[in-house]
Amino acid sequence: MTTLTLPLVRPAPTVGPRPLAAWAALTRRRIALSAHTPREVLAPLVTPILFALVIAPALARLIPTSGPGGVDYSSYVIIGTIGLLIPLSCTFAGIGVIVDRTAGARRELIAAPVPRSLIVLGNLAVALLTSLLQVAALLLAGWARGARLDVTAAGFGWFAAAVLAFTVFMYGVSEILANRIPTQEEYVGLTPVVAILPWFLAGSLFPVTAMPAGLAAVARALPTTHALALLRYGLLDPNGHGLHDIWGVGDTATAAGLSLLVLTAWATVLTALSLRTFRRSAVT
Amino acid sequence: MPVRHIAAGPAPARQGSAPPGAEGPALEVRQLTKVYPNGVRAVAGVDFTVDGGEVFGLLGPNGAGKSTTIGMLTTAVTPTSGTAYVAGHDVVTEPLAARAASSVVFQDSVLDRAMTGRRNIRLHAQLWGVPSTSAARRTAELADAFGLDALLDRPVDTYSGGERRRLEIARALVSEPRVLFLDEPTVGLDTRIRYELLDLIGRLRSRSAMTTVLTTHYLDEAERLCDRIAVVHQGRIVALDSPAALLARLGPEVLELRGSRDHQGALALLRARGLADGAAFSVGTTLTVPLAGSAREAADTLAALGDGASSFTTRRPTLDDVYLQLTGSSLTGD
Known part of the structure; x- marks a missing residue:
């Protein structure tokens, strides 16, 4: 047996792309793929739009009293459906992750000289963009159907922050599930549990205080509850009844700050976990 | 299984001057080992060195450890022990630099099928940091060389198996890698397409100073294309030599x-x-x-x-x- 060790001459440093350029390329790729599968964008809109245009006004007719804080019930439910729209949108985005893994270019991306977390962050950027467009479409539909929104700059800021944080949180959940669940069928089977069940408990159709105490306590821990309270505080209810139902503190801005903190913490943790899950699934 | 012969020596001398930037081995692998969490020892301490410009074959049946070895060299699999350098870069401590110096053509088709061939190539160029003007020029050259001109602007979904494979090789080459990994490039292709592809891979040798690492279980492929062949069996290299020397x-x-x-x-x-x-x-x-x-x-x-x-x-x-x-x-x- 002959062993020959040749001198190892270090080559000139090999450079890959700048991270921002790589992230932009990955984001453009995901946009292009989403554009080829419009169901990813359109399908999550169907149920919330149905709620906004048909179910909310019908319920408002049945329940002639105003919603919490004197807001009209139809508007209350329309904003509440954002809490369904974003989870559905992010869940559909997760299907793209599974397709990438099973029949797409994921391994090529993993072999690229870019930090692998950029692959997840590129997908997240597109999930955010999609959610923003869908929320805008839902609000437009609600406004056309007669929703009465109370829009101020500060209120819009709270609303936008809640949409962003809640989308980041939900995309983190979807990315983790998409990387851990082997098949698309199993993943889709989890959608009702992940996207729909928390919505019913989170004050989407009625205040959390209307539920039994035990369930209300569970609801107060759900990120969806904090998101919905912030969304309504931002665009519908400046008195923040939903926030007071959660925190029981007198100052609305403090309650809003606390809910945004909770939501941001959830978003940060889930994003970190999703990056870790992706790296673990990408490298054996 | 005892090791009958390992000659981890240099590649046979090739004609022509040394390629620029190819000083030193393109790959250096020492006692590389991978034990999966389930206890399977997929690669059991392999050693080899591949020179710049060499075409090196990893030959063995399914499950021999070839793809795991490629996985470690492309940083998709973390070695349990041992060291591996790609173009002088440690795959564990400098994974980005190691990946920047290499490209992979996978055993299965790994393409964005909804996108056009050109878009797939452009994405590779962007991720490997190739300036857009250079990428466009190289794409045109490769499309011409690989007979992809008429296909590039069609969605990959419409490509045949052989066309996809040609596209994947062209894509891998657009970043002008120092090391090209071809993992079972002809598996699943019909005989005619397989031979066309072998011809194409063979032509890469004459037009490039790139090092190619080819895994295959087709012996004729290895004999036809490789300067040296490592025969892999149960995670170990049981022979390493030129095809002629192995036959002798x-x-x-x-x-x-x-x-x-x-x-x-x-x-x-x-x-x-x-x-x-x-x-x-x-x-x-x-x-x-x-x-x-x-x-x-x-x-x-x-x-x-x-x-x-x-x-x-x-x-x-x-x-x-x-x-x-x-x-x-x-x-x-x-």
Whole structure:
């Protein structure tokens, strides 16, 4: 047996792309793929739009009293459906992750000289963009159907922050599930549990205080509850009844700050976990 | 399985001047090992060095550890122990630099099928940091060289299997990698497309200073394309040499004996008469014996033995024989 060790001459440093350029390329790729599968964008809109245009006004007719804080019930439910729209949108985005893994270019991306977390962050950027467009479409539909929104700059800021944080949180959940669940069928089977069940408990159709105490306590821990309270505080209810139902503190801005903190913490943790899950699934 | 021969030496000298930037080995692998969490030892301490511009083959059956080795070199699999350098970059401590110096063509098609071929190539160029003007020029060159001109602006969904494979190789080359990994590039392709692809891969050698690492279980592919071949068996390299040197181990001729009831007896007789040389091996009911003497004399000897062997033939050895000798049941005939 002959062993020959040749001198190892270090080559000139090999450079890959700048991270921002790589992230932009990955984001453009995901946009292009989403554009080829419009169901990813359109399908999550169907149920919330149905709620906004048909179910909310019908319920408002049945329940002639105003919603919490004197807001009209139809508007209350329309904003509440954002809490369904974003989870559905992010869940559909997760299907793209599974397709990438099973029949797409994921391994090529993993072999690229870019930090692998950029692959997840590129997908997240597109999930955010999609959610923003869908929320805008839902609000437009609600406004056309007669929703009465109370829009101020500060209120819009709270609303936008809640949409962003809640989308980041939900995309983190979807990315983790998409990387851990082997098949698309199993993943889709989890959608009702992940996207729909928390919505019913989170004050989407009625205040959390209307539920039994035990369930209300569970609801107060759900990120969806904090998101919905912030969304309504931002665009519908400046008195923040939903926030007071959660925190029981007198100052609305403090309650809003606390809910945004909770939501941001959830978003940060889930994003970190999703990056870790992706790296673990990408490298054996 | 004992290691019969490992010659982890340099590649045979190639004609022409050394390629720029190819000083030192393109790949250096020392005691590389991968044990999966379920306890499977997929790669069990392999050593090899591949020079710049060399075409190096990892040859072995499914499950031999070839793809895991490629996975470690492309940083998709974390080594359990050992070291590996790609273009001088440690795959564990400098994974980005190692990946920047290499490209991979995977065993299965790994493309964004909804996008056009051009878009797939452009994405690779962007991720490997190729300036857009250079990427456009190289894409045009590669499309011309690989017969992809008419296909590039069609969605990949509409490509045939062979077209996809050509696109994947073109995509891998657009970043001008120092090391190109081809993991079973012809698996699943029909014979005609397979040979066209082999021709194409063969042409890469003449137009580029790039190092190519090819995994295959097709021996003819390895013989046709590779400067050196590492035969991998159960996670270990059991032989490493040029195809010619590997073939020379079996001598100019082998005798193949089918249906014999007594392999050991036949082999002992041939040995006693000085007709058998080197290590004989058997697979199923077939005994293959490297011949030292004349084929005619060996045939006469076996005919006289009369043990019911259904047939025997003599022929030139192939890499199949080398491979089977290294990985099958060896017989001593003593």
